[in-house]
Amino acid sequence: MADYTDNEMMALAAGRFIKNGDIVFAGTGVSILAATAAKRIYAPKAVIFFETGGIDPSLDEIPMAVADLRVMSGTCLNSGLIEAFSIVGHRKLHTIAFLGAAQIDKYGNLNTTVIGDYHKPKTRFSGSGGACDVASFASGVITFMQHQKRRFVEKLDYLTSVGWYKGGDSRKKLGLQRGGAMAVVTNLGVMKFDETTKTMYLAECYPGITIDKIVENTGFTIDVSQAVESAPPTAEELRILREEVDPQKLIL
Amino acid sequence: MGMYPEIDDKLMTLEDAVRCFIKNGSQIAIGGFTVTRNPMALAYEIVRQGIKDIHLVCHSHGQALDVLIGAGCVKRLEIAYGGNGRYAPTCIRFKKAIQRGEIQFEDYSNYQMSLRFLAGALGIPFIPTKSGLGSDLINLEGFPPEIRKEKKVASKKYVVTQNPFNSWGDKVVLLPALNPDVAIMHAQYVGEEGTVRIKGLTFADIEQAKSADIVIVTCEEIVPRSFIRLDPDQNSLPPFFVDAIVKIPYGAHPTAVYTCYDYDPKHLNLYKKVADDDRTFKEYLDEWVYGVKSHEEYLEKIGSTTLFQIKANPVLGYAVGLDRK
Numbered sequence: 022m023a024d025y026t027d028n029e030m031m032a033l034a035a036g037r038f039i040k041n042g043d044i045v046f047a048g049t050g051v052s053i054l055a056a057t058a059a060k061r062i063y064a065p066k067a068v069i070f071f072e073t074g075g076i077d078p079s080l081d082e083i084p085m086a087v088a089d090l091r092v093m094s095g096t097c098l099n100s101g102l103i104e105a106f107s108i109v110g111h112r113k114l115h116t117i118a119f120l121g122a123a124q125i126d127k128y129g130n131l132n133t134t135v136i137g138d139y140h141k142p143k144t145r146f147s148g149s150g151g152a153c154d155v156a157s158f159a160s161g162v163i164t165f166m167q168h169q170k171r172r173f174v175e176k177l178d179y180l181t182s183v184g185w186y187k188g189g190d191s192r193k194k195l196g197l198q199r200g201g202a203m204a205v206v207t208n209l210g211v212m213k214f215d216e217t218t219k220t221m222y223l224a225e226c227y228p229g230i231t232i233d234k235i236v237e238n239t240g241f242t243i244d245v246s247q248a249v250e251s252a253p254p255t256a257e258e259l260r261i262l263r264e265e266v267d268p269q270k271l272i273l
Numbered sequence: 274m275g276m277y278p279e280i281d282d283k284l285m286t287l288e289d290a291v292r293c294f295i296k297n298g299s300q301i302a303i304g305g306f307t308v309t310r311n312p313m314a315l316a317y318e319i320v321r322q323g324i325k326d327i328h329l330v331c332h333s334h335g336q337a338l339d340v341l342i343g344a345g346c347v348k349r350l351e352i353a354y355g356g357n358g359r360y361a362p363t364c365i366r367f368k369k370a371i372q373r374g375e376i377q378f379e380d381y382s383n384y385q386m387s388l389r390f391l392a393g394a395l396g397i398p399f400i401p402t403k404s405g406l407g408s409d410l411i412n413l414e415g416f417p418p419e420i421r422k423e424k425k426v427a428s429k430k431y432v433v434t435q436n437p438f439n440s441w442g443d444k445v446v447l448l449p450a451l452n453p454d455v456a457i458m459h460a461q462y463v464g465e466e467g468t469v470r471i472k473g474l475t476f477a478d479i480e481q482a483k484s485a486d487i488v489i490v491t492c493e494e495i496v497p498r499s500f501i502r503l504d505p506d507q508n509s510l511p512p513f514f515v516d517a518i519v520k521i522p523y524g525a526h527p528t529a530v531y532t533c534y535d536y537d538p539k540h541l542n543l544y545k546k547v548a549d550d551d552r553t554f555k556e557y558l559d560e561w562v563y564g565v566k567s568h569e570e571y572l573e574k575i576g577s578t579t580l581f582q583i584k585a586n587p588v589l590g591y592a593v594g595l596d597r598k
Binding site: 049050072073074075081082085086087088089090091092093094095099100101102103106110134139140141142143144145146147148149150151152153154156157158179180181182183186192195196197198269271 | 305306307310335352353354355358362363374381383385387388391406407412415442443475476478480529531535536590593594597598
């Protein structure tokens, strides 16, 4: 048995996408682990910020919400929502957003609003929050998902946040100048999007996860021809994650 | 004359502030964001006074939103997000009310709601953005068509149009401005001359206050003029925007106030446990809202041990090492 958890693997798999100079829009849960791990392991010159307006907090403790006092502590600047969204879409910045969702489709469009009919839902979720905004504006979106058939669906019950919309150049035609879905990080592997068609393909299976298992848990046809096995977490990556990123074990 | 002659006409009790300014059917913008700086004392008082048919307008909200909905005060809701961090990834009574069809609701995003308040503050009827193009936020209206003609309800949720300044089919979304009847908010400090200072993140509180007809501010402390005017760069609202000021320490409990106190994990976990069931939620309201005469009595029930545990380190802003599970 591997000696790391799904959340640890997901945080590291997503963190590996972050480069020095990236401005990282973090949410809560695994997303904040990934952002903090990225900064402490792979990209010390990346900047983490929150839609609530906290920019580059020290993150000595893990925030449990994007309005947690911990996103205001040790920052270079505390502002508000409008200022925060002026960063997400800023033409001079390369912004990567971490999001989560209840449903995703093959073009990386996300649903965080309802299951069932919008007006009389079977299950109501929190709603867009800033997700629709960052999906519209960020240079790239990395989405965390539990890899299940009911979550990887042919058609979303509600399209909260636009990824590649209907594929091809349809996102641009909507009037969205940049951005789009960059990757999907699940408890089984990592998906990316074809450069031309913008459909999701399997890029990485985690160690010990078969391609078949991923296909079985995906509710649409997915290209697996380019799949490779992910590098397992190193001892040092796990140490930083456990001892520095989330020592209180609030998320891990 | 009271202790603070310059704000004598604005300084009120919680009870009077709600009685004077909040009516059945009022459109209200709430300050704060999910687990932080919710004007809870005001929300509890609104519940105690049995205010009905509120039209809430907000971006991402948590505890105050959920208590107001759960207590049956809310008829209509325009919202981006109902959640309380890990204590309620989706606000519990909000979720139930929508699933049961008990409230009218319409979804926007955080930036969109913030821009709508900004437009209201600037006195412009609508404001453009690129956010939401292609999404169901734009495609689906939440409110039934028959209420579109009512006061304080926009005639349309959005308009998608061409950018009039170019000719290549560049699309924009127009958002209707918001001018709520009342904005309620909780701040750390109000000066004895009425200036408001929010420390930490302001969220959209300032835009909300400037967009509203009436502004009620509760605060942790009333501070001397010499203090609030020593560093005016730190201030959030000039006195003339504020109609009512209530000094109410721990007025945001169980949500957090930067440099003052953290969110109260114990109480939020208790709430999570009881909110899921109609009977236990009613018992919660009976015990913690209807059953206490004042916020002081509520704090006595919370207890000094908890209040010490959540007390923030004034330098770091939060309660270091607080058990948040």
